[in-house]
Amino acid sequence: MNNAYWKDVVRFFVLIALQVLLLDHVNMGGYINPALYVFFILLLPFETPGWLLLLSSFFLGLSVDLFSNSTGLNAAASVFMAYLRPWVIRRAGAPADYEGNLKPGIADMGLRWFFLYSLILIMAHQLIIALLDAFSFHEIGMIALRLIFSTLLTLALVLITEFIFMRQRK
Amino acid sequence: MRYILAFIWRYRFFFLFILLELISVVLIVNKSYYQRSVITGATDGFTGRIYTTWSEITSYFRLKSENERLASENARLWQKITPGQLTTDTANLRVKDTLYGQQYTFTVAKVISNSTTLRNNYIMLNKGKRHGIVRDMAVFNSDGIVGTVVSVTDNFSWVMSILNQHTRLSARINRLNQMGTIVWKGGSPAIGTLLDIPAHVKIKRGDTISTSGYSHIFPEGIMAGTVEKIYVESGDHFYTIDFRFSADLNSLQYVYIVKNLLRDEQDELSKNVVNE
Numbered sequence: 001m002n003n004a005y006w007k008d009v010v011r012f013f014v015l016i017a018l019q020v021l022l023l024d025h026v027n028m029g030g031y032i033n034p035a036l037y038v039f040f041i042l043l044l045p046f047e048t049p050g051w052l053l054l055l056s057s058f059f060l061g062l063s064v065d066l067f068s069n070s071t072g073l074n075a076a077a078s079v080f081m082a083y084l085r086p087w088v089i090r091r092a093g094a095p096a097d098y099e100g101n102l103k104p105g106i107a108d109m110g111l112r113w114f115f116l117y118s119l120i121l122i123m124a125h126q127l128i129i130a131l132l133d134a135f136s137f138h139e140i141g142m143i144a145l146r147l148i149f150s151t152l153l154t155l156a157l158v159l160i161t162e163f164i165f166m167r168q169r170k
Numbered sequence: 171m172r173y174i175l176a177f178i179w180r181y182r183f184f185f186l187f188i189l190l191e192l193i194s195v196v197l198i199v200n201k202s203y204y205q206r207s208v209i210t211g212a213t214d215g216f217t218g219r220i221y222t223t224w225s226e227i228t229s230y231f232r233l234k235s236e237n238e239r240l241a242s243e244n245a246r247l248w249q250k251i252t253p254g255q256l257t258t259d260t261a262n263l264r265v266k267d268t269l270y271g272q273q274y275t276f277t278v279a280k281v282i283s284n285s286t287t288l289r290n291n292y293i294m295l296n297k298g299k300r301h302g303i304v305r306d307m308a309v310f311n312s313d314g315i316v317g318t319v320v321s322v323t324d325n326f327s328w329v330m331s332i333l334n335q336h337t338r339l340s341a342r343i344n345r346l347n348q349m350g351t352i353v354w355k356g357g358s359p360a361i362g363t364l365l366d367i368p369a370h371v372k373i374k375r376g377d378t379i380s381t382s383g384y385s386h387i388f389p390e391g392i393m394a395g396t397v398e399k400i401y402v403e404s405g406d407h408f409y410t411i412d413f414r415f416s417a418d419l420n421s422l423q424y425v426y427i428v429k430n431l432l433r434d435e436q437d438e439l440s441k442n443v444v445n446e
Contacts, residue, residue, distance in 0.1 A: 020220075021220075021224050024285060025284075032287065033287035050182070050183040050186070051182070051183070051186055054183070054186050054187055054190055055186075055190070058190045058193075058194070061194070062194075065197075066217055067217050067220075067221075067283065068283070068285055068288075068292075070285075070288055070290075070292075071197045071198065072193075072194040072195065072196070072197030072198035073194075073198055073288075075190070075193075075194040075197070076191055076194035076195060076198065079187060079190045079191055079194060080191065082187075083183075083184075083187040086183075132195075132198060133288050133289045133290070142356055142357050
């Protein structure tokens, strides 16, 4: 336990710093904002207990919120995403044996698996952000547009980051 | 009781999820300024320090454009002061009179955090209570309006950007002197909307919009933007006018905070009217 999680702890802080210092200032086309910090939730080991998954996601989102004065918004989206994660893993095909020390990632699970897994979870995350932020259905076209582009941009960043750091982990 | 506890324990993953979501939603919905300032007051020493350091590093990359903007602003201000103007009136007498007193003072501040992607955007400035900043002060830069101060701590202040669904600013179309209200409908951070202009006036694309000075917050005549699209929503007697903000909210660096010295007097007066 002590040894298994230190990489995740480091990732937690590095991703928050990256998100609030750099990515929150990237506004493609004005209102499309990539949320790479969810990479942390995607990469948590399969055997992470449920309470730890939810709590760490909550504090991850809350930390990002504190820097953008959007208190609660990213926290709500991250917790929702963490809640869906076990379900998505079951649907996307869990690894045959949990004993095998497999990690959710391209190296262990293959590109197709990781792509689908990330796509569904990132979309769920962006959906909550778009809905809670607008708080009204008047702007449904805007919400849809933002959802699609932010999801694609975040997914692209997640896949690129995963490819860059894949070799190190093997 | 034991069964209830066993039940909760069995679905603890679900209940923890609900609990955390509830906390988040309470934080979102609690938009009252008091709550907000309590939360930011507790965190902003930390976040403020990080942002100050970071903006000191990144501001170097924008020095050139910032200098050009300042130079052009200086040129504009030079034109306004006396040596730049041809004096036709020889009896230019200055009387030291309370009638010519100053109404607004300006404090320069640096933007240390900003967002434009959300529906409700806020900006953090590096000036706070210690520099005499209080709630409801106007914020603009040399290009145009930026927002209004909504909460202040000792060293920092949060500004509600005009890119916010609570934005309502009194403004007018300069050529016609017609009064309207500026709101932001979301979407592009470059486009705002002007409402309440009656549908019989003749507005053209390219007309300039500036603040009216009726709100006790913004001084009169600060540029807001230029008209882009004019239409009437069905069943409405007023125009909906989409205009392009003159300030680029996405690349803010230095802004001015406006203090209205006669604010209390103006508020007092309007309170008296309401009470009658």
